[in-house]
Amino acid sequence: MQNRNEHPRTNEVVDAAVVGGGPAGLNVALMLARSRRSVVVVDAGAPRNAPAAAAHGLFARDGVAPGELLATGREEVRRYGGRVVDGEVVEVRRDDDLFTLTLAGGRMLRARRLLVTTGLIDRLPDVEGLAARWGRDVVHCPYCHGWEVRDRRIAVLASGPASPHHALLFRQLSDTVAYFTNGRHLAEEQRTQFAARGIRIIDGDVAAAVVEDDALAGLRFADGRVEACDAVAVATRLEARASFLRPLGLDVVEHPSGAGTQLAADSFGRTAVPGVWAAGNVTDLMAQVGASAAAGASAGAQINADLVQEETAAAVAALAEA
Ligand SMILES: Cc1cc2nc3c(=O)[nH]c(=O)nc-3n(C[C@H](O)[C@H](O)[C@H](O)COP(=O)(O)OP(=O)(O)OC[C@H]3O[C@@H](n4cnc5c(N)ncnc54)[C@H](O)[C@@H]3O)c2cc1C
Numbered sequence: 540m541q542n543r544n545e546h547p548r549t550n551e552v553v554d555a556a557v558v559g560g561g562p563a564g565l566n567v568a569l570m571l572a573r574s575r576r577s578v579v580v581v582d583a584g585a586p587r588n589a590p591a592a593a594a595h596g597l598f599a600r601d602g603v604a605p606g607e608l609l610a611t612g613r614e615e616v617r618r619y620g621g622r623v624v625d626g627e628v629v630e631v632r633r634d635d636d637l638f639t640l641t642l643a644g645g646r647m648l649r650a651r652r653l654l655v656t657t658g659l660i661d662r663l664p665d666v667e668g669l670a671a672r673w674g675r676d677v678v679h680c681p682y683c684h685g686w687e688v689r690d691r692r693i694a695v696l697a698s699g700p701a702s703p704h705h706a707l708l709f710r711q712l713s714d715t716v717a718y719f720t721n722g723r724h725l726a727e728e729q730r731t732q733f734a735a736r737g738i739r740i741i742d743g744d745v746a747a748a749v750v751e752d753d754a755l756a757g758l759r760f761a762d763g764r765v766e767a768c769d770a771v772a773v774a775t776r777l778e779a780r781a782s783f784l785r786p787l788g789l790d791v792v793e794h795p796s797g798a799g800t801q802l803a804a805d806s807f808g809r810t811a812v813p814g815v816w817a818a819g820n821v822t823d824l825m826a827q828v829g830a831s832a833a834a835g836a837s838a839g840a841q842i843n844a845d846l847v848q849e850e851t852a853a854a855v856a857a858l859a860e861a
Pocket residue numbers: 558559560561562563564581582583584585586587588589590591593594595596597626627628629656657658659661673674680682683684780783818819820821826827828829831
């Protein structure tokens with residue numbers, strides 16, 4: 540629920556603006572608010588795992604609904620005076636020492652430091668009906684959904700360089716795994732591995748997902764053939780959300796694995812532009828909820844330390860002048 544009182548006020552300057560209120564952004568804000576920093580999180584409300592009913596593999600909260608986790612996170616930030624507003628940042632510029640964020644609708648926010656935790660977009664292959672099942676019986680991550688599809692007939696749909704490895708991971712969860720090449724080359728070594736692990740290889744161009752009674756029933760090929768399956772595992776192309784940073788001279792780069800794009804940052808979360816930090820999926824494509832939150836906590840501590848250093852240097856300079 541939007542709380543209008545939390546919107547940025549005219550000419551207000553905060554210590555840190557956080558763009559994105561997923562696990563990474565909320566943990567940054569928690570660390571900063573607890574350090575008595577003024578912090579505003581601007582969140583467009585479309586976390587990556589929203590289509591899934593539960594978040595798994597998360598220490599002490601396994602199976603929690605993603606929305607419930609974020610609602611708790613927002614309350615924790617607010618408990619310490621941090622603010623979370625609903626909105627989308629469409630542009631960021633630097634004016635002297637401050638960043639000016641423009642939100643859709645024209646509101647502005649100025650901040651001493653900028654933290655980017657906008658996550659990524661999963662691009663599915665162009666197969667009819669796949670997107671409607673995403674996060675339910677069309678899945679990508681053996682650690683997020685693998686247990687839930689264990690012992691089922693799993694169709695691994697080839698989509699990129701990670702797909703053969705993906706098939707081997709899903710084979711750990713079910714004896715009935717088939718690899719749909721969908722027009723992609725499969726190296727001889729991988730064919731041998733699949734034969735050894737009992738993974739069927741099925742050639743042909745996949746055209747559509749077949750759905751019956753609100754459940755996936757199979758994949759249909761362009762020639763009309765249908766192969767039955769209970770779940771599709773597909774490695775999506777992962778595209779970091781960061782286009783609003785271009786006015787700062789920051790843009791995404793291709794990930795070396797070919798899995799997608801990311802916003803480059805060092806192990807502390809610092810990007811190439813001083814004062815701009817990144818955490819979570821936007822800079823670490825493989826991070827799950829726990830890793831994203833942990834990276835956010837670490838970046839929050841780094842930003843606070845950076846501000847402390849700046850303030851100490853200013854205090855020393857002021858003392859020298861006195
Ligand atoms: C279907 C699915 C199921 C998953 N299941 C699991 C699971 O079971 N366990 C697990 O550990 N991980 C799971 N994941 C991975 C998990 O979603 C990510 O690890 C996690 O969401 C990353 O957190 P984040 O904070 O980096 O990004 P996100 O959670 O994606 O949050 C980013 C936030 O930034 C906002 N945003 C983006 N651009 C802007 C902008 N310009 N202005 C303002 N706000 C903006 C978005 O709306 C969003 O709310 C799953 C992923 C998918 C796709």
